[in-house]
Amino acid sequence: MRTLTEDQVEIGSPLPELSIELTPTAIVSTALATMDFTPVHHDVEGARAQGSKDIFLNILTTMGLVERYVTDWAGPEALIRGINVKLGVPAYAGDTLTFTGTVVGREDDEFTVEVRGRVSLGDHASGTVRFALPE
Amino acid sequence: MSSLSGRTAVAGIGATEFSKKSGRSELRLAAEAVFAALDDAGLSPADVDGMVTYTQDANQEIAVAREVGIGDLSFFSRVHYGGGAACGTVLHAAMAVATGVARTVVCYRAFNERSGRRFGQPDARLGGEPSSQGLEMSWHVPYGLMTPAAWVAMFARRYMHAYGATSEDFGRVAVAMRRHAATNPAAWFHGRPIMLEEHQASRWIVEPLHLLDCCQESDGAVALVVTSAERARDLRRSPAVIRAAAQGSGAGQMMMTSYYRDDMTGLPEMGVVGRRLWEQSGLGPSDVQAAILYDHFTPFVLTQLEELGFCGRGEARDYVADGGIEIDGRLPVNPHGGQLGEAYIHGMNGIAEAVRQIRGTSVNQVRDVRNVLVTAGTGVPTSGLVLSGG
């Protein structure tokens, strides 16, 4: 695993797509790994009682997956400076979450990538990730 | 001495059997007990001109009168606050007789409290209507604090905290009551004493109260005949003279949730009753040879011993542990087994036992009984009696 260098990052270039299968195990294991024990993330009946069709991804995981999407591409030593996410439709168990992204800007040493995470219902999360690359 | 003291007497007692399912209507139970009490006194229904019961009783005085064949009534009254009414019915009857309002008054309590409506079950309607009682309940019922066991448990916890009392201290009361009931054929728990270990092992109802801290729920009826002491002396049975009778309510009183007064470890309303009884009778704690202490839940037996002056605050657990409330103890309490052992007839069965102790006819007779103290419901506005021979 190598980390990109600054000259390898081109404004306007797309990131490779990343698809994540949202198995019930994925939903539950990430909810627990983020210390989120809200029933809608692990209890199907509980989720349905709340008016949801199934268990769904929690926000802390959305943030983690967005981060992973960018570092999978930029490399292990990319320094994540910030993540801004606008939250949309829920990402239910059984769905597939597909990330796409584009490098949209650079200011000093900081790059900005625009990221979209889509599920079958529409945009689950959209926003930007700011990062720097080691000298 | 009060003008009431010694002027009236309980001349007759009557009861149905005590059971978990009477198989008959509450009105029939009332009629049977009233007729039995009159028969015990050697009086006929035609002699009765007054009737008193609890506001909670489902049998109207006129209905019972019709069934038993009682004719004209010149006095009828009801006493409020659940089991706190028990001795109050006798007080009202005694006042009516002493003032000439009535000559012979019957007090009764009849219910199918086990097979019919059970007081121990939550009733969501308790806080339902904006009466003063409904509003009072509304500070408690929405939180699920809605059974008598729970209301009492709240006092018990604070008492334990204040005085270092334990569940075993409460358990010793239950063990004593069941021991007394074991030799009383009329008791539901006849022949079934318990050990302290069984009390400790019994399931939680509302912590800190175990199942065996709670009296049973019962079907049955008890009635008493009150008339003048002078007339009672000419009747079939030797009279139990009403030496003192009192009701009591304290400052900041609530039905059963008086948690907002300065202290939660006493029973100020019982203190009112106790002071009135001792003053009216001219007697004190050392002058009674037996006591009937209301025992719907064990903790308040300890509190009553303290509130009525039998021991100091916080000392009741030692008093009980030393065997103080046994039949041969310093103060035999509830020789019939109380409501924990005999039956829960809202305290009326205890008054009947006090009369038997005065007469010398109890199955668990205490020796040389001259005066018996009786109390009614605890944690509620209440009442009490001192009955004497004579």
Place this chain on the structure above:
Amino acid sequence: MTLITDPTLHDRLTALAERQAAAGEVRGLAAADPVNVPMIRHWADAMGDANPVYTDAEAAAASVHGGIVAPPAMIQVWTMPGVNRRARQGPTPVDDVLAMLDGNGYTGVVATNCEQTYHRYLRPGDRPVPATRFTGLTGPKRTALGEGYFVTWNVTWYCDDEPVAEMLFRVLKFRPRTDRAGSGAQDGRTDSGTGEASAGPRPPYPLRPAVNEDTAFFWEGAAQGELRIQKCADCGQLRHPPGPMCPSCRSAARTHVVASGLGEVYSYVVHHHPPVPGRQAPFVVAVVELPEGVRIVGNVVDCPPSEVGIGMPLRVTYRQMDDELVLPMWIPREP
């Protein structure tokens, strides 16, 4: 059952929001555990994140970090309350605003924005402390889910006194439509302890209080996230439970104060039997003594019954029991 919109609600909300914003930053409790490799490994494993700087000591040592670091997006994880530690959370300035919205029918919640800035990577041993500021209330707005208010707050995490990360979090608190508004709703759980997205009317809670003109102020207060204690307008005596006439001076002129929301257990019971409608046993009911000098009965929640004891410090919280009734309840707090 219909919800009545209180015409003064918006003004009261705005006033509360201003007050909460003015309260500034309120520190919460430090992470239960310092940043540690096992939790990082568990997280990276679940996320499918193979970045070796998080878990591989050798690779991390050779990296720009010089040793293992935590994924920046884990920042919130360190100070999550856990399964049964919710009670240990300190109050935040957001709680009252959300409670007032809950109490007025804005029971639905969806998160709309999460913006995080990381000043530095955390390392094993760091123990972040969150501090929350209330920063905004806008509305009412018509949204696809129903009418609602956007509520925004900011959290800064400190290690010692160094700010290491910041977060802006925004939720929409909405009045659920009677049709199932839940689809499209995303989890709104936040670390300030809000409820879940809820859809549709709830079944009526069976244990309802009777309310009349002497007691209505209390229940209205509860619905707005206020614990109100009656105060005599003449002699100033506080009184609970309330009543129509001051027992000290016989005045019928009444007002109320809003209690601090602190209290401690004066006595308590654990109800086991018989079953109580609308409740799941065992549950705890306590007589709570308030520093204002009155006592009040309520449930102690978010705490195992075996941990409740006389003298336990409590803080008030509010629970929406159905579409109409909000009950004040109590949770443990650090003394």
